[in-house]
Amino acid sequence: MRILITGAGGQLGLELKDLLAGGHEVVPLTHRELDIADAPAVERALQEYAPDLTINAAAYTDVDGCEAEPGLAYRANALGPRNLAQFCERRGCELLQVSTNYVFDGEKEEPYEPFDPPNPISVYGKTKLAGEEYVKHLSTRWYVVRSAGVYGEGHNFVRTMLKAAARGEELKVKNDEFISPTYARDLAAGVSEVVESGLYGVYHVTNAGSCSWYEFAREVFDLAGIEVEVKPVASSEYPRPAARPANGLVYSPYGPKMRHWRVALNDYLKDEAIVETAGLENE
Numbered sequence: 001m002r003i004l005i006t007g008a009g010g011q012l013g014l015e016l017k018d019l020l021a022g023g024h025e026v027v028p029l030t031h032r033e034l035d036i037a038d039a040p041a042v043e044r045a046l047q048e049y050a051p052d053l054t055i056n057a058a059a060y061t062d063v064d065g066c067e068a069e070p071g072l073a074y075r076a077n078a079l080g081p082r083n084l085a086q087f088c089e090r091r092g093c094e095l096l097q098v099s100t101n102y103v104f105d106g107e108k109e110e111p112y113e114p115f116d117p118p119n120p121i122s123v124y125g126k127t128k129l130a131g132e133e134y135v136k137h138l139s140t141r142w143y144v145v146r147s148a149g150v151y152g153e154g155h156n157f158v159r160t161m162l163k164a165a166a167r168g169e170e171l172k173v174k175n176d177e178f179i180s181p182t183y184a185r186d187l188a189a190g191v192s193e194v195v196e197s198g199l200y201g202v203y204h205v206t207n208a209g210s211c212s213w214y215e216f217a218r219e220v221f222d223l224a225g226i227e228v229e230v231k232p233v234a235s236s237e238y239p240r241p242a243a244r245p246a247n248g249l250v251y252s253p254y255g256p257k258m259r260h261w262r263v264a265l266n267d268y269l270k271d272e273a274i275v276e277t278a279g280l281e282n283e
């Protein structure tokens with residue numbers, strides 16, 4: 001299968017490129033090589049490479065930045081998927097759109113299932129939902145894979161915490177917002193599994209288990225063997241431009257089953273040469 005990956009320089013894009021190159025012909029295009037919001041450029045790329053499947057890993061993912069620049073957010077997160085959906089459909093190409101748990105408002109008590117009604121509370125969430133809707137309405141061979149708290153080769157929460165600790169900053173982290181942190185490498189494997197299944201539809205793909213952002217930060221330092229104080233705070237004490245769902249947990253009764261987030265985090269820190277071993281192999 002020939003697979004075109006957009007946003008190939010991002011955390012997920014990089015992992016997808018490495019993973020899929022094993023069994024497929026992969027065309028990885030970075031933001032510089034293809035701006036998905038540029039409709040003629042998308043049309044040309046699909047003509048030139050004639051992929052069987054396009055995986056859209058491109059997005060404007062700075063959640064607070066989206067509040068400041070809603071036009072840019074809409075361009076990348078909504079118009080980009082619209083362009084891909086239109087031209088993929090025209091060429092008979094499958095499309096996998098990567099999306100987010102931030103399409104939900106976080107008011108539900110239980111983890112969100114794929115067909116719970118979305119109700120985004122941030123510009124990022126709204127534009128990502130618009131992207132999903134374009135894909136669902138403008139194409140017929142689509143997958144939507146929603147994930148959460150992704151970290152990998154790039155700018156992410158784990159690195160932000162480690163850098164802040166290295167600078168000796170006081171660390172205050174929210175203890176009333178919950179997620180399932182997800183290693184980009186595991187998400188890439190989940191995406192690959194979805195695609196191999198050939199079963200179109202909406203999926204929730206995260207590492208198993210859940211925690212607050214505070215617990216996530218605590219685990220990063222414990223696994224990395226870094227002694228540092230982290231203060232748990234309420235989100236009301238830590239105002240940010242974008243609202244985040246308090247319950248950011250998603251669940252799928254079908255689709256890929258992923259390993260526990262702690263085991264994945266331990267591997268990530270080892271891959272980053274931040275930790276030697278933390279004995280989580282049996283968890």
Ligand SMILES: NC(=O)c1ccc[n+]([C@@H]2O[C@H](COP(=O)([O-])OP(=O)(O)OC[C@H]3O[C@@H](n4cnc5c(N)ncnc54)[C@H](OP(=O)(O)O)[C@@H]3O)[C@@H](O)[C@H]2O)c1
Nearest residue numbers: 007009010011012031035036058059098100147148149150
């Ligand atoms: N990160 C998370 O915590 C998280 C959580 C849930 C879901 N997701 C979703 O997972 C997917 C992958 O996220 P990620 O963590 O890999 O994000 P990422 O590291 O920020 O990568 C996104 C990539 O998209 C590129 N991009 C931005 N606008 C573009 C455009 N108009 N055309 C082409 N490329 C563009 C970016 O390039 P530049 O950097 O050069 O702009 C970047 O390389 C996204 O759909 C995201 O919404 C992420």
